Amino acid sequence: MSSTQRRLAAAALLLVATGILVGFAHAAIVRYNTLPVLQYRAHWTAASLATQHGSREVIQAAGHKSYTYTRVVDAHTHIIKVATVLLLVVLVYPLISLPEKRKRTLAILFLAGNCAFPLGVLAEIYVRGRSAQALAAVGAMLIIVAFAGMLWGLLWGTAVRAEPS
Amino acid sequence: MDQERNRQFLQQQRTVTAAGAAFVLDQRSSAARFLVFGGISLILAGMLLGEVFAIFISHVASAHIRREWVANVIPAIEQHDLSAISVGYNRIEDLLERRGRIMDTHSHMIAYGFVALALALLQPMSKYSEPIRRALALCIVLGGLIQSVSVFASYWVIQQAREWAWIASAGGGALVLLGVLGSYTGLRGAPLRSDFAGETSRRLSSASSRILLRTGAFLILAGMVFGFYYAWVFVTQHEPRQIALLDDALNSAMSRNSSGATGSIMAYRALQSRIAIVTAAHSHVIEMGIMAMLLAFVQDFVFLSDRWKRRWATLFCIGGVVMPICTYCASIFGLVFAGFADTFGIMSVVALFAMLCGLVRHTGAIEARYAP
Numbered sequence: 001m002s003s004t005q006r007r008l009a010a011a012a013l014l015l016v017a018t019g020i021l022v023g024f025a026h027a028a029i030v031r032y033n034t035l036p037v038l039q040y041r042a043h044w045t046a047a048s049l050a051t052q053h054g055s056r057e058v059i060q061a062a063g064h065k066s067y068t069y070t071r072v073v074d075a076h077t078h079i080i081k082v083a084t085v086l087l088l089v090v091l092v093y094p095l096i097s098l099p100e101k102r103k104r105t106l107a108i109l110f111l112a113g114n115c116a117f118p119l120g121v122l123a124e125i126y127v128r129g130r131s132a133q134a135l136a137a138v139g140a141m142l143i144i145v146a147f148a149g150m151l152w153g154l155l156w157g158t159a160v161r162a163e164p165s
Numbered sequence: 166m167d168q169e170r171n172r173q174f175l176q177q178q179r180t181v182t183a184a185g186a187a188f189v190l191d192q193r194s195s196a197a198r199f200l201v202f203g204g205i206s207l208i209l210a211g212m213l214l215g216e217v218f219a220i221f222i223s224h225v226a227s228a229h230i231r232r233e234w235v236a237n238v239i240p241a242i243e244q245h246d247l248s249a250i251s252v253g254y255n256r257i258e259d260l261l262e263r264r265g266r267i268m269d270t271h272s273h274m275i276a277y278g279f280v281a282l283a284l285a286l287l288q289p290m291s292k293y294s295e296p297i298r299r300a301l302a303l304c305i306v307l308g309g310l311i312q313s314v315s316v317f318a319s320y321w322v323i324q325q326a327r328e329w330a331w332i333a334s335a336g337g338g339a340l341v342l343l344g345v346l347g348s349y350t351g352l353r354g355a356p357l358r359s360d361f362a363g364e365t366s367r368r369l370s371s372a373s374s375r376i377l378l379r380t381g382a383f384l385i386l387a388g389m390v391f392g393f394y395y396a397w398v399f400v401t402q403h404e405p406r407q408i409a410l411l412d413d414a415l416n417s418a419m420s421r422n423s424s425g426a427t428g429s430i431m432a433y434r435a436l437q438s439r440i441a442i443v444t445a446a447h448s449h450v451i452e453m454g455i456m457a458m459l460l461a462f463v464q465d466f467v468f469l470s471d472r473w474k475r476r477w478a479t480l481f482c483i484g485g486v487v488m489p490i491c492t493y494c495a496s497i498f499g500l501v502f503a504g505f506a507d508t509f510g511i512m513s514v515v516a517l518f519a520m521l522c523g524l525v526r527h528t529g530a531i532e533a534r535y536a537p
Contacts, residue, residue: 005361006352009287013349016280020342024335032319032331034265037258044254047411051419063408070404080276081451085385087283088458092378094362095369133400140396144389151382 004104005093011111012086019079022118026072035073042066068125075118082114082143089150096150097157106146106153113142196298197288198528201463203306204281205521207313208456211274212514214317218267220507224500226260227438233257234414234430242418242426266320270313275452277309277341282459284348290358291351301347308340371471373478374461380482381457388450388489395443403440410436439496446493453485453513460520467523468530474523477516484513 030038046062089107096103120136233256241249284305291298312334319330369378410433417425460481467474491506 002361003357006290006355006357009290010349010352013345013352017342017345017349020338020345024338024342027335027338032334034262034269036261036265036268040258040261043408043411046408047415050408050412051415066408067404077272077276077448080280081448081455084276084279084283084455085451087287088385088455091283091286091365091462092369092458094365136396137393140389140393144386144393147386147389151386154382155379 002093004107005090008086008093008107008111009090012083012090015083015086015114016080019076019083019118022072022079023076026076030069035069038069039066042069071121071125075121078121079114079118082117085147086110086114089147092150092154095157096153098149098153103150103153106149109142110146110150113139113144113146115139117143194288194295194298196295196302197285199299199302199306200281200285200288201466201524202521203302203309204278204285204459205517205524206278207274207281207306207309208278209514209517209521211271211278211313212510212517214267214274215271216507216510216514218271219503219510222267223264224503226264227434230257230260231431231434233260234434235427239414239418239423239426239430242415243421243423263320266316270317272448273316274309274313277305277313279452279455279459280341280345281305281309282463284344286459286462287348287352290355291348292353292355293347293351297347298351301344301351304340304344304347308337308342308344310337312337312341368465369461371464371474373467373471373474374464376475376478376482377457377461377464380485381454381459381461384450384454384457384485384489386454388447388454391450392447395447399440403436406436407433407440442492442496446489446496449492450489453489456517457482457485460517463520463524466527467520468527469519469523473519477519477523481513481516481520484509484511484516488513 042062042065046059046066049059049062089110093103093107098106117136117139120132120134120139123132123135126132233253238250238253238257241253281302284302288298288302293301315330315333315337319327319334322330369375410429414426414429414433417423417429460478464474464478467477469477488506488509491502491509494502495506
């Protein structure tokens with residue numbers, strides 16, 4: 001195992017731990033209620049207030065609750081799942097037939113994407129406008145491009161290795 | 166003939182061990198074995214729960230919620246009957262609560278299974294002694310099981326016991342966190358191994374491993390690209406429409422426009438089902454991909470003939486590819502495709518179970534051979 005692999009594995013495990021902690025915090029804040037129930041309550045409140053001609057700010061605040069729950073749960077699940085994919089990348093790293101420098105660059109891009117994507121998703125709760133969405137989109141795109149590059153190297157590598165047999 | 170094949174297999178395993186290179190899944194490491202069995206068992210249990218939910222509960226509950234809205238809540242709003250509104254509201258919340266608990270259990274079990282399986286493959290890189298690694302493995306598998314089971318049970322237990330179920334759930338999560346952080350510290354400062362590349366290459370050289378590895382990697386990429394596309398659709402179209410539709414329904418009901426209220430509430434429910442199904446398709450593609458890639462690494466330890474290993478790997482991959490496609494089609498074409506998705510999901514479960522049986526056979530064979 002190279003030092004790059006070891007660092008990536010450590011980073012992936014830290015991300016898994018972060019994802020678990022986000023889940024912990026969310027579960028404690030919402031008193032262990034599930035996402036469908038939280039969304040239903042928020043939708044009902046927002047729609048009821050609108051029907052009763054409540055103030056615009058109050059209706060928006062109720063609607064924003066559903067928006068917030070979705071973002072937090074998305075961040076929680078995506079951090080852990082992408083970190084699991086990063087662990088897989090660590091395991092297949094030696095089989096990726098690309099120059100070491102390019103492999104390392106792709107792995108760093110993947111890791112950067114896995115940090116930027118959930119941060120962007122969480123930032124959408126607090127930052128109005130497109131900047132937080134752009135951060136999440138850039139993070140997701142980094143993950144996709146880096147994984148596609150590594151997949152290319154992996155397929156090339158396994159094809160070359162399979163040839164002699 | 167079978168005996169001869171078994172003998173050759175054991176000979177091959179012994180040669181690998183003697184060379185000191187069997188580190189991707191060291192058969193003498195009980196921590197790695199525990200993580201592999203625990204991981205696959207958690208994944209299998211999670212998949213089975215998902216299948217049971219999809220086949221027997223999900224469609225029935227969705228129809229029940231629709232009926233509750235149309236037959237009880239909308240008429241109650243029209244008549245300004247607050248107690249009837251409250252009863253209907255609570256019934257719908259209860260159905261959603263059950264759905265949420267089952268889905269949470271399903272997704273957490275599978276996620277913990279993935280972490281356990283991935284950590285099993287990283288065990289030989291840990292600097293810790295076998296007893297510490299075993300304790301950390303126990304934390305992850307047991308913690309995952311406690312957390313998932315208590316989340317599941319929290320719906321069915323009485324109110325007083327629900328608090329305890331949540332405490333148990335938090336305790337299980339804390340155990341998993343401890344196991345993950347322990348594994349992280351175990352990696353830090355561990356000696357580098359120069360034989361990793363060759364050994365990984367050998368582990369993934371079988372036909373079944375190659376099938377699983379390639380299909381898995383493609384599935385993950387496809388799932389990521391699809392998720393990127395759907396995130397845009399969700400943020401720009403689906404998410405803002407939900408509250409607007411519910412608002413329309415309540416407004417129509419208040420003005421005693423039954424058909425308008427029913428139409429809006431049906432559209433609201435249809436949109437929610439579509440969001441749930443498309444999101445499930447996105448996550449299932451990636452999960453099947455992760456699972457296929459992880460299973461590629463343990464094929465060497467599935468004690469079945471190469472032909473059967475190839476068959477189970479192919480069956481798993483067919484199920485893994487077609488199930489999410491049918492799940493997505495179900496959001497457009499309806500229940501027939503949901504049935505196909507369930508069928509192909511079962512195919513993957515059967516293949517996974519067959520691989521687990523092969524792993525058990527391998528353990529038995531190795532223990533019989535190495536027993537004093």
